[in-house]
Amino acid sequence: MTETEPRFRSDVTVELVKHNASDRDVLWAARVSTAGEQSLDELQKDPERSKGLINYLMRDRHGSPFEHNSMTFFVSAPIFVFREFHRHRVWSYNEESGRYRQLEPVFYVPGTDRNLVQEGRPGQYNFLPGTPEQHKLVTESMEQSYRQSYASYLEMLEAGVAREVARAVLPVGLFSSMYATCNSRALMHFLSLRTKNEDAAVPSFPQREIEMVAEKLEAAWAELMPLTHAAFVANGRVSP
Template structure:
């Protein structure tokens, strides 16, 4: 992770300033505020602001005043019930705003989650930094033979080094040309909005990403999953750790029912009931496709 002296000073100043408030705050999130958590080689995630905590979810579900006289165990039970039965609205009462520095190709995958408010740095007005994502050697892999959008075995030796050299050289050359095209002393130069098209997809960009808790959980369920692409998964994992400190009761329910749970189709329910009655069920008489059956067996054996 790379922070400029100005950015470090800004973070230190923000963390040193304290404001009194009447609204409920999350101690876990207060400890996280403004701090930049490193991701990949030059990226980071940090919380800029947030609204609500576990009590806000409970309050919205009960439509009550204040925290009331309920015990923490009662709140945990209610939040688990809401998660279990897919009652999403109370979770929308909590919001968080992240500042994220990430490679452009990760941002283009991330932006598919259209349930957030996003403001990205504009290369029409700003000159992007000379920072590129270069994978660690252990994260270089061939195309998977069984998954069209996944990775297979890791590259090794000379082949891995050749790929790393190309990635670094190509990114450096493209940025050199980007810089040279911009207006310099004694040269009119190309407009920034045109020069930026020469930048590679592994150049870092930055954005503010604001999302409610319900949609953040949806993002984490997909992107913190072991099957997600590594480069976006590490961001999701960092955000998951922050979220666990922010709303511990809600995150525990999310881990239990979404990340650690399993969803069954109607056919899957029938097969499971038949198995519990002692029947031997095969894919051919299950009504499932081969892909569905493979996924079913992956969870239920």
């Protein structure tokens, strides 16, 4: 049964659904240029023996060997996160549809650890924690707005209005879900833009909510391809 009472979340969900990704994939793809069919021998070797090659490819930005792998993630996050996510066009996406199903009343409300106050100019923003009064205002205002918009949505559905029309009243703080598939090169490009890290050669200033997704993506990838991830970090978190 579809829920009707709004629920509020301050977290995101990222799950690795399936994958065909390992450091070996980088090695055989790189070595085909000099070894031809013998490059498949890399599938039987310990990739630790060739971590210098992975680092070389990363350092000198020979990117194509990092494309011969695949990872599919299930992501549940606010719609405004997906609107930024979908700018990464070399990923493949399938998102739930408000045209074909009644959308669940799950909405994003920032946790108390989410900085609220923005200072500075574009590209050099600083974010400050905010006062208890500001956090209270954000929480109460969002929850009130969410309840009202979802009540209007249900009222239209009950009156026979099409789902694709009624959904227009729902805010971007509504949670959606999707499957997102990428290779490691595309993921590294995503991480270079959607995480803020002191080790990064090029500074980035992502919105915190998409960074929350990025951190979970990176943790899953680091387990699958530890040598590639280490080379990415060692070379300034720049996608090759």
